[in-house]
Amino acid sequence: MQSLTQLEKWNFAEKDKEFTRNILDEWYSGSTLSSVLQQWEEQNNKYLPSEKVPLNILCYNVEGWGTRYLEVVDLVYKIDASISVLTEVGELWNKFTIPNFNTFHQQGTNRSGGVCVSVGKHLRATQIQLEIENTVIVDVFNLSDPIRIIGIYWPQGQGRNLDDLSPYITQETIITGDFNASLEEWNSTASDKRGKILKEWIEKNNLTYIPSSSHSSKRSKRNIDLTFSNIDGINAETMFFGTSDHWPIVAHL
Known part of the structure; x- marks a missing residue:
């Protein structure tokens, strides 16, 4: 092989020759460029340390996706949210999408x-x-540890058996x-009756309430957009942004 002959002429150190030979072997043995690049990526990933990457999760009752699509996109990119849980989206939920996100x-x-x-692509x-x-469960990967996101909208007057969700709680779960x-x-x-029922269920399933910095309802001082998790180190803040009758909540992991 001409490239190997040239390698000898360049008088590289033996370890550098061996390294280059391996690269050339992989290059010439691969059927396509894509397969070679995939092989190199898999090889490199073996030596990458597990690194915890900051993750922002938006929770927002949009009160109708069709009328607030642009402000949601603005907020997602403003706070660098990798995951967004949007409630009360209505019938127009699929008319607009957040660029570079799967919904x-x-x-x-x-x-x-x-x-x-x-979820960001x-x-x-x-x-x-x-x-x-009114419930979406998504497992998210390509993080230091996979997490499960459970997004919930529980409107007034709707009956819900919270125990239906218990089997879906995993070791790394965020419910919002x-x-x-x-x-x-x-x-x-x-406090109201639903809040007391929810607290009992949360405690039974070893979840913890993640406090936000203010109440989420604009119509009252009720804090009704809530986040719970069994993951340590999460904090949340209320964002005074948007035209919905709810303030958005951002959880930081």
């Missing part, structure tokens, strides 16, 4: 309901199929969405 949807109990989970995401309205549930210790001015 997973579950219909709601009425025309204004429904949930979308959008730099991450690999798989939707878990289930028949629970609009629960329409109030609890004083979760930054609302008063």
